[in-house]
Each structure stands twice: as C-alpha cells, then as structure tokens.
Amino acid sequence: MRVAAAQNARATAEVALAEANKALLKEETLRRSQELEVKDRRGKIERLRKQMETATSAAQIAALEHEIAFSEQAIVKLEDDEIASMERTERYEGERDRATLQLEVTTAALAAQRVRALDIKTQHTASIAAIEAERGATRARIAEAPLSVYDRIAKAKGTGLSEAVDHKCAACQMVVRPQRWNDLTGRDHDGQIFTCETCGRMLYYDPRRDAPVRWAAGERLTGSTPTAQ
Numbered sequence: 605m606r607v608a609a610a611q612n613a614r615a616t617a618e619v620a621l622a623e624a625n626k627a628l629l630k631e632e633t634l635r636r637s638q639e640l641e642v643k644d645r646r647g648k649i650e651r652l653r654k655q656m657e658t659a660t661s662a663a664q665i666a667a668l669e670h671e672i673a674f675s676e677q678a679i680v681k682l683e684d685d686e687i688a689s690m691e692r693t694e695r696y697e698g699e700r701d702r703a704t705l706q707l708e709v710t711t712a713a714l715a716a717q718r719v720r721a722l723d724i725k726t727q728h729t730a731s732i733a734a735i736e737a738e739r740g741a742t743r744a745r746i747a748e749a750p751l752s753v754y755d756r757i758a759k760a761k762g763t764g765l766s767e768a769v770d771h772k773c774a775a776c777q778m779v780v781r782p783q784r785w786n787d788l789t790g791r792d793h794d795g796q797i798f799t800c801e802t803c804g805r806m807l808y809y810d811p812r813r814d815a816p817v818r819w820a821a822g823e824r825l826t827g828s829t830p831t832a833q
C-alpha cells in the first residue's frame with residue numbers, strides 16, 4: 605500500500621513536470637512567431653518610408669503615414685504580448701523547478717518504500733519458515749493416530765481444531781452435551797482428545813476464559829502432548 609502511494613506521488617510529480625515543460629515550449633514557440641512578425645512589420649515600415657521619399661501627392665503621403673502608424677501600433681502590441689509571454693515563462697520555470705524537486709523527492713521516497721517492502725517480505729518469509737519448522741517439530745511429537753484424525757478434519761473443513769466456548773463448539777456453534785463438556789473441561793480427562801460430535805473438529809478448552817488473569821503478551825496455553833482418544 606505504501607509502495608502504491610509512493611508510486612502515485614511520483615507519477616503526480618512526473619505529470620506536473622511534463623506539463624510545465626510543455627507550457628514552456630509553447631511560450632517559446634509563441635515568442636518566436638511574435639519576434640518574426642515584429643521583424644516583418646519593421647521591414648514593411650522601412651519600405652513605406654522609402655516610398656514616402658518618392659511620393660508626389662499629399663494624399664499618397666497621408667496614406668503611407670497611416671500605414672506606418674498602423675504597423676507601429678502593431679509592433680507595440682506584439683512587444684507587450686512578448687513581455688506577457690516572458691512573465692508566463694518565468695512562472696512556468698518556477699513550476700518546473702518545483703516539479704523537478706518534487707520528482708527527486710518522490711523518486712527517493714519510492715525507492716525507500718520498495719526497500720522497506722522487500723525487508724518486510726524477507727521478515728515474513730523468515731517468519732513463515734520458522735512457523736513451518738515449529739509446525740514440523742510439533743507434528744513430530746504427536747502420535748500418528750490423532751495426527752491423522754486432525755489432518756483428515758483439517759482437509760475436509762479447512763480447520764481441524766475448534767475452541768469449546770460456553771458449552772458450544774465455536775466453529776459450528778453446536779452444543780456440547782453437559783457430560784462431554786464436564787469431561788472436556790475437567791481434570792480427569794487430561795490427555796484425552798474430544799471431538800465435536802457435529803462437525804468432528806478436535807475441541808480445545810482454554811481455562812483462561814473461566815479464570816481471567818493477566819497473561820504476558822505472546823504467552824501460550826501449553827499442555828501435555830495429546831494422545832489418541
């Protein structure tokens with residue numbers, strides 16, 4: 605999950621950077637065309653001034669002056685637009701710098717999260733191996749008969765054990781008959797295995813439920829090695 609969040613953050617920074625670069629390119633292209641147009645207008649004004657030198661009538665001169673003034677106004681407008689474009693460029697450059705930094709930060713964060721995820725996976729793999737080893741050692745201590753009963757129920761039901769709670773099998777919720785309950789929870793039948801008469805799971809009883817005391821974290825219920833019923 606943290607890796608996915610880090611990936612999203614990095615992707616967002618990447619998009620922001622791409623958008624800033626795209627906007628910068630657009631402004632550059634716009635200014636190039638504005639500069640070309642200014643150059644054209646200036647050339648035109650120069651040609652118009654040359655024509656003025658050879659103009660013969662007042663009307664002709666007035667028309668040329670009018671055209672020159674028109675081009676001069678156009679140049680003023682283009683230069684204003686160019687300044688506005690440069691201001692936008694400055695803003696986009698700021699956005700680009702922030703996005704670049706953000707991309708660096710999120711890239712590093714993603715790498716850190718990937719390392720962390722790998723660490724967790726390694727830890728879990730080790731935990732699983734330890735549990736498997738413990739399971740193997742535990743199975744080796746249990747007699748073959750109850751182990752085969754357990755394996756058969758576990759295979760059929762998904763779980764081979766069920767806690768007996770409040771006169772019921774916690775897995776199938778069926779009532780454990782009073783005599784059976786007494787035998788299960790009493791001291792006279794230690795080492796005997798009781799199964800649920802309905803679902804067949806092996807029942808275990810945790811006396812902590814009846815005698816609430818503080819148990820240390822991770823402390824387990826230990827008992828004698830079960831034998832066949």
Ligand SMILES: [Zn+2]
Pocket residue numbers: 766773774775776777778800801802803804805
């Ligand atoms: Zn049951």
